[in-house]
Amino acid sequence: MDADCLTDDPVRRDTVEVDVTVLCDAVAVFPEPIAEALPGWSPEQQAWTESEAPGNVAPDGGWLLHFHSYLVTSDRHAVLVDTGIGPAGGEAALWLGTTGRLPRLLESAGVGPAEIDTVVLTHVHLDHAGWNTDGDHPRFANAEYVVQQAELAHAQDSATYRNLIEPIAAAGQLRAVEGRTAVAGLTLLPTPGHTPGHQSVLTDRAVLAGDVLVHPAQARWPELVYVYERKPAVATTSRRDLLRLAAETGLPIAAAHPQTALSGQATGVAGTACAGGLLRL
Ligand SMILES: [Zn+2]
Numbered sequence: 001m002d003a004d005c006l007t008d009d010p011v012r013r014d015t016v017e018v019d020v021t022v023l024c025d026a027v028a029v030f031p032e033p034i035a036e037a038l039p040g041w042s043p044e045q046q047a048w049t050e051s052e053a054p055g056n057v058a059p060d061g062g063w064l065l066h067f068h069s070y071l072v073t074s075d076r077h078a079v080l081v082d083t084g085i086g087p088a089g090g091e092a093a094l095w096l097g098t099t100g101r102l103p104r105l106l107e108s109a110g111v112g113p114a115e116i117d118t119v120v121l122t123h124v125h126l127d128h129a130g131w132n133t134d135g136d137h138p139r140f141a142n143a144e145y146v147v148q149q150a151e152l153a154h155a156q157d158s159a160t161y162r163n164l165i166e167p168i169a170a171a172g173q174l175r176a177v178e179g180r181t182a183v184a185g186l187t188l189l190p191t192p193g194h195t196p197g198h199q200s201v202l203t204d205r206a207v208l209a210g211d212v213l214v215h216p217a218q219a220r221w222p223e224l225v226y227v228y229e230r231k232p233a234v235a236t237t238s239r240r241d242l243l244r245l246a247a248e249t250g251l252p253i254a255a256a257h258p259q260t261a262l263s264g265q266a267t268g269v270a271g272t273a274c275a276g277g278l279l280r281l
């Protein structure tokens with residue numbers, strides 16, 4: 001990624017003042033051993049995680065993932081960033097052996113599905129698009145769903161695309177963007193590597209980083225590669241760029257799977273640990 005696109009007046013140029021609410025769709029243990037998911041996983045990294053990010057450690061020491069969507073509200077917009085693992089019987093729910101609770105959390109946050117005007121998908125993976133539809137139709141009937149063009153091209157032969165993107169496109173609610181884009185008072189930043197068209201969302205309160213960091217230890221060790229990253233070297237560069245942006249701006253990085261937001265210095269940000277549901281960042 002071009003470093004300039006992150007450092008060029010990153011916060012003020014296209015962003016408005018917002019509230020960010022964490023909607024924790026689910027918590028589940030990663031189905032594979034952590035040393036297979038994160039090759040080279042070391043005792044030092046395990047000890048660091050137990051001390052700095054205990055909310056991502058399962059009782060047996062394995063990898064406990066959160067599945068966070070983010071509700072971003074301003075006086076003009078209600079934006080949902082990612083839509084979680086989805087309902088019982090869906091692909092992600094079956095994979096993880098649990099079900100999502102996002103509709104309930106959204107209701108608790110006082111926002112009805114029809115009030116969401118924009119859905120940003122960081123990328124097209126089953127655990128980030130699970131509540132896109134109500135089965136056949138877009139769940140968020142008045143929303144534009146915004147995805148990078150490169151991501152749509154990459155994902156278009158997948159079951160996730162067929163099940164969770166095609167109904168959005170058929171309803172005329174899918175918007176493809178290319179590169180850094182201002183949307184609903186927020187800034188979308190390409191952060192490729194995990195997938196080719198992965199994007200993050202820059203707000204004035206946090207960087208919503210999808211799967212740039214799937215595990216909190218990747219903030220401390222950006223070179224720690226996740227086995228399902230399509231381009232590990234590119235993913236590592238995106239991690240370093242976002243960590244530098246966070247360090248320079250003081251904005252926390254709120255990714256999808258860590259329990260807490262992380263600072264540019266790879267420490268958990270106080271007051272951001274989700275404790276089962278809804279949390280204002
Ligand atoms: Zn959570």
Ligand SMILES: [Zn+2]
Pocket residue numbers: 125127128210211256257
């Ligand atoms: Zn994910």
